[in-house]
Amino acid sequence: MSRSLKSFLLPGGLPVSGPRLVIIFAWLAIAVLARPVWADVDPYKLRIGYTEFPPLEYQNERSEPAGQFIELTRKVVKEAGYEAEFIYLPVSRIYLYLKDGTVDLWPGLSGVPGIQGEVLESWVNADPVQLFAWYLEASEPLTHFDQLAGKTVIVISGYTYGGLLSWLESSENIRLTEAPNNRAALEMLKLKRGDYVLDYRQPLEAIMTQPSDSKIRGSELRSRYLAWMYSLASPRAALLREQFDDAYLRLVGRGEVPPVRDFDSDFVIPGFPGGPR
Incomplete structure (x- = not known):
């Protein structure tokens, strides 16, 4: 073993060697692995999870993101000043990645119980x-x-x-x-x-x-309604929601996207669990 691996100098010139050196390197490794997933991310690129839900979102024959909601998302991302990186995933993996911040957002359906408290839903919404x-x-x-x-x-x-x-x-x-x-x-x-x-x-x-x-x-x-879900594991979740909502409203004003829907107009059949009897 070379001398550089036998001993190590802490700031101030204090030498460390043997088992203590192993412990220090172990803690350094843990610190690197524990860094947030968003620490080295391009601030102008958004990681957007999407799944197989045609014709609204799906992966086409060229393995590219496609669908009506994907195209709407592209417009809003561009209007908000970002670049989209779409990641194709099973919906269960999308839920997991929203929780840990691997993806910034998901163009999906409102009111998913499994991710409540883990995401911010957009205030604006698209088609029912x-x-x-x-x-x-x-x-x-x-x-x-x-x-x-x-x-x-x-x-x-x-x-x-x-x-x-x-x-x-x-x-x-x-x-x-x-x-x-x-x-x-x-x-x-x-x-x-x-x-x-x-x-x-x-x-x-x-x-x-x-x-x-x-x-x-x-x-x-x-x-239910199409909406954007922003990962609360990201420190910019609230900012992204505000920027996306503003971008969508600008597009509505120019007649380029559907108008905002009223969430209160949701339909639920009588007897539906949690709904009217």
Whole structure:
């Protein structure tokens, strides 16, 4: 071992060697690893998580971010004076990365229970996104959530439905079966492997192109809104929200984006967990 590794001088010329030297280097390593993820980040570049939720956001055949909400996000990012770095992730990983600050924000759906207290939601919001219960035309439409009692509900892998999945899993009178994706969920419904499919209107309507899909109907359960979620692990979360909101309002004033929606106009079917009975 060279002399430089056998001993070490602290400020003031005090020598340290042996076990103490090992401890000091261990603490230095911990300090480096414990640095915040945002410490060396370009202040004008935003790390934006996105997931598979066509036609609103998805990864296209060239492995590029695409979709209506992605394009809207690009406009707001540019207007706010930033550059976007989009990172494609499963939604569960997005939640994790919002919590630890690996991503700065997520263009997603409002009111996700699993990240409440971990993010700031934008004050402005874009289009509503409706959660539907889809069924075959011979079945009765849903007018009350309690009609799901005693039924088998097909859910899609990776979806939390804004916290509804946890409630369904704990329910004793609703059976769940999982489909790997939207298309598979529709085919399972046609084969009567379930009574209803839970899926959002926009993604499902985008793939309802087969002739047999015309037999499928839907009842709205709940509406939510597209919004931006800013990671509270970042020290600039509040600043980003203010800058994005201001940028969006400027774009609205120029007629380049949809007007701000009223959150109070949310729809919830009677009997929905936590909603009106």
